[in-house]
Amino acid sequence: MTQCSVDEKDVIALEIEGISKIYQGTVALNDVDLSFKKGEVSGIIGKNGAGKSTLVNIISGIIQPSMGKIKIKGKEFNYLSPILAKSLGIAIVTQRPEIIPDFNLVQNLYLPRYQQNKMKLLNWRQMQSHTKELFERVGFHVDVNLRMSDLSLGEQQLFLVIKAFYHENAEIVLLDEVTTAFTRKEQEYFYDLVREQRKRGKTIIFISHRMDEILEICDQVSVIRDGRVVATLRSSETNLDNLSSLIVGEAFRQKIQEETTPGPLVQEGEQTHAIELLRIDKFTRNGYFYDISFQLHRGEVLGIAGLVGSGRTSILRAIGGLEPCENGTIQIEGKPMKPFQKSFEALKEGVVYLTENREEEGLVDILSVRNNLSLSYLARIAKAFWINRKNEMQLASNLINAFEILTHSQDEEVQNLSGGNKQKVLCGRIASTEAKVFLLDEPTKGIDISAKVSILKAIREKLTKNAGVVLTSPGIDDLLEICDRILVLYEGRLIKEFSRDCFSEYEIYRAIQGLI
Amino acid sequence: MSSFSTKIKIFLLDNLIWVLFLLLFFVDAISVPHFFSFENIVNIFYHISSLGLLVLAEGLVLITGQIDLSVESTLVFAPGVALLICNAISPTTSPAIMIILSLAIGFCIGILNGMLITGFKMNSLLVTLATNMILRGLVYFLLPFSIVNLAPGFVYLGSQRVFDKIPVAVFILIGIYIIFTIFMAQSRFGRFLVATGGNPRASYIAGIKTNQIIVIAFGIAGVLAALAGILAAGRQGSVTNSMGIGQSILAIAGPILGGVSLLGGRGTVYGMLGGALLLSLFDNSLTLMAVNVYLVSVVKGGLILLAIILDSLKIKLRTMILYRERVKFLKSTAQVQEPSIH
Numbered sequence: 051m052t053q054c055s056v057d058e059k060d061v062i063a064l065e066i067e068g069i070s071k072i073y074q075g076t077v078a079l080n081d082v083d084l085s086f087k088k089g090e091v092s093g094i095i096g097k098n099g100a101g102k103s104t105l106v107n108i109i110s111g112i113i114q115p116s117m118g119k120i121k122i123k124g125k126e127f128n129y130l131s132p133i134l135a136k137s138l139g140i141a142i143v144t145q146r147p148e149i150i151p152d153f154n155l156v157q158n159l160y161l162p163r164y165q166q167n168k169m170k171l172l173n174w175r176q177m178q179s180h181t182k183e184l185f186e187r188v189g190f191h192v193d194v195n196l197r198m199s200d201l202s203l204g205e206q207q208l209f210l211v212i213k214a215f216y217h218e219n220a221e222i223v224l225l226d227e228v229t230t231a232f233t234r235k236e237q238e239y240f241y242d243l244v245r246e247q248r249k250r251g252k253t254i255i256f257i258s259h260r261m262d263e264i265l266e267i268c269d270q271v272s273v274i275r276d277g278r279v280v281a282t283l284r285s286s287e288t289n290l291d292n293l294s295s296l297i298v299g300e301a302f303r304q305k306i307q308e309e310t311t312p313g314p315l316v317q318e319g320e321q322t323h324a325i326e327l328l329r330i331d332k333f334t335r336n337g338y339f340y341d342i343s344f345q346l347h348r349g350e351v352l353g354i355a356g357l358v359g360s361g362r363t364s365i366l367r368a369i370g371g372l373e374p375c376e377n378g379t380i381q382i383e384g385k386p387m388k389p390f391q392k393s394f395e396a397l398k399e400g401v402v403y404l405t406e407n408r409e410e411e412g413l414v415d416i417l418s419v420r421n422n423l424s425l426s427y428l429a430r431i432a433k434a435f436w437i438n439r440k441n442e443m444q445l446a447s448n449l450i451n452a453f454e455i456l457t458h459s460q461d462e463e464v465q466n467l468s469g470g471n472k473q474k475v476l477c478g479r480i481a482s483t484e485a486k487v488f489l490l491d492e493p494t495k496g497i498d499i500s501a502k503v504s505i506l507k508a509i510r511e512k513l514t515k516n517a518g519v520v521l522t523s524p525g526i527d528d529l530l531e532i533c534d535r536i537l538v539l540y541e542g543r544l545i546k547e548f549s550r551d552c553f554s555e556y557e558i559y560r561a562i563q564g565l566i
Numbered sequence: 567m568s569s570f571s572t573k574i575k576i577f578l579l580d581n582l583i584w585v586l587f588l589l590l591f592f593v594d595a596i597s598v599p600h601f602f603s604f605e606n607i608v609n610i611f612y613h614i615s616s617l618g619l620l621v622l623a624e625g626l627v628l629i630t631g632q633i634d635l636s637v638e639s640t641l642v643f644a645p646g647v648a649l650l651i652c653n654a655i656s657p658t659t660s661p662a663i664m665i666i667l668s669l670a671i672g673f674c675i676g677i678l679n680g681m682l683i684t685g686f687k688m689n690s691l692l693v694t695l696a697t698n699m700i701l702r703g704l705v706y707f708l709l710p711f712s713i714v715n716l717a718p719g720f721v722y723l724g725s726q727r728v729f730d731k732i733p734v735a736v737f738i739l740i741g742i743y744i745i746f747t748i749f750m751a752q753s754r755f756g757r758f759l760v761a762t763g764g765n766p767r768a769s770y771i772a773g774i775k776t777n778q779i780i781v782i783a784f785g786i787a788g789v790l791a792a793l794a795g796i797l798a799a800g801r802q803g804s805v806t807n808s809m810g811i812g813q814s815i816l817a818i819a820g821p822i823l824g825g826v827s828l829l830g831g832r833g834t835v836y837g838m839l840g841g842a843l844l845l846s847l848f849d850n851s852l853t854l855m856a857v858n859v860y861l862v863s864v865v866k867g868g869l870i871l872l873a874i875i876l877d878s879l880k881i882k883l884r885t886m887i888l889y890r891e892r893v894k895f896l897k898s899t900a901q902v903q904e905p906s907i908h
Contacts, residue, residue, distance in 0.1 A: 372771065397773035411771055414764035416831050425761055428754050429773035436752050458895040466892055479772065 063088040063253035064109070064140075064222050069118035071104050071277075078104040079115070080277040086222070091244060091254040093268035093285070095261065097297060097559075098525035101277040102257050106226045109255070110142040111135035122222075141220030145227040145358070147206040151199035155209065156181045158198050159217055188212055188243070203231035208240060215247050222253045229263060230359040241267055259357050261293050261563050275299050290565060298556050326384065327518045328401070328487045330369065333378035333389070338364040339542040342378070346487060346518040351510060353529035354522045355562055356539030362522040363406060365539075366489040369520075370403030371396035382486065397430050400486035400517075404476055406495055408469075412476045415465035419457050420446040422464045422475050427482040449478035452512055454504050470501025477505060481512055488519045494528050506532050526558050540564045572891055579884050582876060583824045583840035587847065594851045601854055608732055614846035615735035616641075616724075616798040618839065620813055621820030622746060623790035625838040628821050630783045631763040631830025632690035636679060637791040637817055639701035641810035644672035644792035645799050646709045649716070661719025668792045675701065676788025680781030698814070705807050712806035716799065724800015735797045742790070747835040759783060763830030819866075820845060823873040825880075844869070 064086045071079040079101045086092045096102050107113040109120070111130035120127045122138050130138070149158050156178050167173045181194045190212055192205060201209065207228045214223050225244075232240060244254060244267055258264050264271050265285050272282040273296045281296050325348040333342040339361035346352050356362050368375040371390030380389050382399050390396040393403065405411040413422055423446045428437065446460045453474040457467060464475055473493060480488060490509065494502045510532045513519050523529050529536050530553055538546040538561040546561045548554075560566070578585055595602040620637050627634040648668040652659040679697055683690045727733050750756035761769040762776045770776045799805045824841030826833030848869060852862045 392775075393771050394773045394775055402773070403771060405768075405771055410765075411767045414761045414768050414831070416764045417761060421757065421761070425757075425769070425772040425774070428757060432754065435754060437754055437757060439752070458892065462892075463888070466888060483773070 061088040062086065063122070064255075065121040066109070067119045067121065069105070069108060069115045069120070071101075071108065071113065072116045077277050079108070082118070082274075082277075082279050084272055084279060084282070086253050086255055087270075088221075088253050089248060089251045090269040091248055091256055091267055093264040093271035094255065094257045094274060095259070095264050095271060095293070095297060096274035098259075100274045102274055103226065104277075105274070106142065106144075106224055106255075106257055109135070109222075110140060110224060136218075139219075139221035140224070141214035141218050141222070142224040142226065143207065143210045143214050143228050145230060147203065147210055149198045149206055149210070152197060154197050155192065155194045155201075158209070159184075159213055184212070184216055188216060189239075204233055204236045207231060208236055208243075211240065211243060215243065215252065220252075222255070223247070224255045224257070226257045227259065227358070229258065229260070230357070259563075261290050261297075261565075265290065265293070273297055290560075290563075294556060294560050294563075294565075298559050327382065328369075328520075329381040329384075331379045331381070333365065333368060333375055333380075335364065335368060335374060335376050337542075338373075339368075339539075342544055344537060344544065346520060348486075348516065348518055349514050350535070351514060351519045351521055351533045353526075353533035353536040354520065354539055355526050355529055355536055355558060356522075357562055358524070360539045360562075361542040362539060363491055366403060366491050366520065366522065369396070369487075370401060370489050372403060394429065397426065397483065397485070400484075401489065402426065402480045402483050402485040402487070403489045404480050404491060404493055406491040406522075408472055408476055408495075413464050413472055416463060418461045419450070419455065419464050419467070419475060420460035423449050423478050423482065426479050430483050430485075445482060449482060452481070453478045453508050468498075468501075470497035470505070473497050473501065473505060474508070477508060477513075481508075484516070486517050488513050488517055490519060490521045492522055492524060494523060502528075526555060526562070530555060530558075538562055569891075572887060575887055576884065579880050579887075580825070580834075581837070581840075582880055583837055583844060583873075587840050587844050590844070590847055590851075594847070598851050598854050601851060604731075606850065606854075608736065610843065610846050610850050611736045611739065612733045612801075613850060614842050615733070615739045616794045616801070617813060617816060617820070617845070618739045618842040619742065619790045619794035619797065620817035621824075621838050621842040622743065622835070623787035623794070624814070624817040625821035625824070625826050625833055625835070626746075626759065626783050626790075627690075627787050628818070628826045628828060629763045629830060629833045630759055630780050631766060632683065632780060632783070633694065633818070633828075634676075634679065634690065634784060634787050635694040635814045636675070636698035636701060637787060637794075638810040638812070638814040639698045639705065640672050640675050640788055640791040641795035641798065641813065642709075642805060642807065643675065643701045643705050643795075644668045644788070645795040646705055646713065646805050646807070647671055649713055649720075649805060650708060661717045661722070664717065664720050665723070665796060668796055669789050672788040672790075672792025672795075673785050674788070676784040676786065676791075677781055679788070680784030683784070684777035684780050702811075709805065709807040712804045714804045716803060716805070720796070721800040721803055724797040725803065726800075735801070738793075738797065742793075743835060743839050750835050755779070755782070760831055763832075765831070816845060816866075819870045819873075822877070823870065825877065841873075 062085045066082060066084050069079055069082045070077065082105065094102055094105065104113060108115050111132040111134055114129040120130060150161065153161070156174070159181050160177055165173045165177050178194060185192065185194060190208065192201065198206060211225065211228060214220050229237060229240065248254060256264070256268055268285050270282060270284055271288065271293070273280050273293065275297065326345050327348055328346040331343050334340050342365055344352070354362050354365070364373055367373040368389065369380065371393050375389040378389060380387055382401070387399070390399070390401070396403070409415070414425070420442060424442050427445060432438070443460065449455070450457065450460070455474045455478065456471050464472060467475065477493065493505055493509065497505070506528060509519060509521065521529065521533065534550050536548045536553065536558060537544050538548070538558060540562065541564070545564070546566050548558060600606060620641065623637050624634060645668040648664055648671055651667065652664050675697070679694055682688060682693050723734055723738060728737065750759070758769070758774050758779050761774060762779045766776050795809065798809055820841035821833060821838045822828065822841070823844055824833065824837030824839070826838065845866065848866060849862060852865060
């Protein structure tokens with residue numbers, strides 16, 4: 051490892067010039083120029099969908115840019131491949147640990163290049179002792195013989211960070227939202243590790259949602275908004291307020307003014323709002339969420355905003371009977387009941403959950419559009435032994451019209467549909483249950499803009515008719531658009547509530563970061 | 567809407583097994599002596615009556631994404647133990663009660679399999695491998711080499727013929743297949759069975775009691791296996807303790823030939839019947855041609871292999887045809903909105 055002297059500090063290790071990435075219909079990155087200095091930690095921050103991950107994927111060679119150049123060590127590249135990036139000394143640790151759960155730590159550390167002896171046999175003893183040595187040196191106190199799956203998510207992330215820094219000895223290390231699962235202690239350890247590596251002259255690119263982290267650890271920070279770099283600042287010259295307004299953008303002031311005059315959404319009538327459909331009291335699951343209490347009224351759309359890992363999904367799933375809840379009570383239309391243990395118990399009481407993972411947990415992809423649409427209807431409403439064909443076709447065609455599902459026939463297998471249309475099928479399915487409470491977990495995830503608009507419209511218009519909706523979203527734009535109230539979740543606790551007449555993107559964004 | 571020719575293509579692909587069956591049938595009819603006679607054709611059905619029910623039993627389990635290796639032992643355990651119990655209580659028990667008791671025992675075995683699998687989240691292959699050995703062992707232990715002198719009422723289903731021509735067993739086989747065709751297409755349970763196999767997690771979240779569905783599917787399989795045992799016992803006039811050995815494999819081959827997916831979710835009842843009949847047709851024509859009995863097994867194995875290859879080709883072809891259709895559809899909608907696209 052090279053100790054770098056002071057004058058080496060201004061050497062630029064990685065430079066990107068005029069990088070753009072154009073997807074069909076959208077521009078993910080627009081003419082981005084950035085340079086990363088050797089021996090510095092550079093932060094990249096921005097809202098969801100601002101283009102952070104696209105940028106990271108371009109640098110690590112997973113995505114090829116549409117335009118622009120990448121300069122490393124004086125060489126110019128139009129694009130990188132993962133192998134090329136690796137050989138140039140670029141390592142990446144992503145939000146989801148890329149490990150083999152059933153391998154032990156030694157096997158994972160050396161993956162994919164194992165040491166061989168002269169007989170071309172793997173030299174496990176040597177690898178094991180090297181791993182032990184390394185862990186001792188860096189103060190990572192975990193038994194090397196443990197399986198990866200025995201480690202917590204935070205420990206797995208730390209392991210991968212250590213692997214990138216020490217084992218692969220990469221010169222440029224990208225850390226893409228690695229801190230979401232850290233405990234406080236792990237966070238401190240991680241900071242120490244990064245600072246130590248900075249001293250050694252590594253170039254570290256740190257991507258995060260959280261402003262406090264960025265300011266704590268980074269030398270410089272670049273703010274990305276709508277695919278453009280809007281500012282690159284020295285951390286010492288900025289503060290949380292400055293940063294949040296850069297992230298949210300100048301437009302937020304205008305938006306607030308538009309929205310402070312209550313739109314038509316809130317005028318739906320005081321009477322309908324008064325009927326309480328769902329009351330959650332002190333829901334707790336240790337390690338996931340604590341003391342969650344809120345009410346939902348008829349005709350209301352309630353948003354839950356929070357960072358990844360703040361517990362959004364777990365809360366919705368606990369209410370819907372898909373994940374356990376250790377403590378707390380639930381009332382449906384004033385009737386107290388135990389938290390649901392099974393999804394069909396919840397469905398029986400009129401509580402349905404829409405999964406964030408539509409491919410794996412949502413659709414039965416080999417069934418037709420019609421059969422997918424009618425699944426929950428058959429489970430909850432049609433209790434007869436035989437299926438009434440006519441009713442089913444009528445139901446399907448009504449839902450296809452209501453949710454604007456683009457399909458050439460009800461009989462088309464749902465796997466042939468586009469992402470947005472698949473999501474509409476799921477929305478149609480839950481709408482058919484005539485439920486009282488809809489729990490929608492990121493319904494706009496991974497779909498194109500026109501499908502998004504039509505789904506948000508459908509949620510607002512169709513699902514709230516006789517029911518209430520609880521909605522989560524990775525970004526707050528969707529929530530601002532259709533919610534009556536927004537609850538902000540931070541590290542498993544509800545810390546703030548905004549009602550529609552005092553929505554402010556800036557304030558909500560800060561609250562999501564834990565700043566109130 | 568899809569064009570007519572696409573519909574025909576898809577129809578033929580979806581019913582590939584029947585296309586094969588008819589093809590082979592005509593080849594046999596022309597080339598194999600004594601094949602194309604009323605008696606022989608009835609024989610093909612009679613020959614498959616017991617295995618055909620096993621194929622259906624296995625097929626239903628496969629559709630839920632599980633597998634049942636114990637059907638071949640249930641086939642003898644259920645009627646065997648029912649007979650032992652009835653004979654112990656009173657030698658003059660009514661055959662109807664014997665039959666009902668057999669079916670009930672089969673049902674219980676299936677339910678037990680299903681509960682073990684869903685209750686402990688165990689792999690169905692391993693669970694039924696174990697229960698199969700347990701049942702077979704119990705059969706060897708409990709039954710003498712064979713139970714003969716069965717009550718005439720008990721063997722009626724398997725041995726008698728209507729108008730001296732068509733065996734009762736053939737009517738039972740076809741009747742049950744018709745019932746299950748309607749059942750799978752029109753009943754709520756049938757739909758849930760397919761959905762559970764297609765995506766168990768999604769089905770559960772959609773509000774289906776997936777565990778219950780799987781347990782019942784195994785229960786039905788148990789009943790069908792017991793009925794298959796009664797037919798087989800009737801045909802040979804006895805219950806022997808080696809009955810059914812090796813039939814699980816054929817019972818799996820039948821549905822696979824008929825287009826059922828091992829991954830669950832895909833398959834039709836009439837496809838299973840086609841699979842069962844194709845197996846029987848092969849047996850029959852090769853026997854008529856006096857082919858060595860071991861070579862029959864070779865040919866059957868080859869047939870199964872061929873079916874699997876055809877199946878994967880079929881899926882590719884089907885996807886391709888449907889993809890083209892979809893592209894056409896998207897183009898046509900795009901043209902409606904923006905006629906100036908060219």
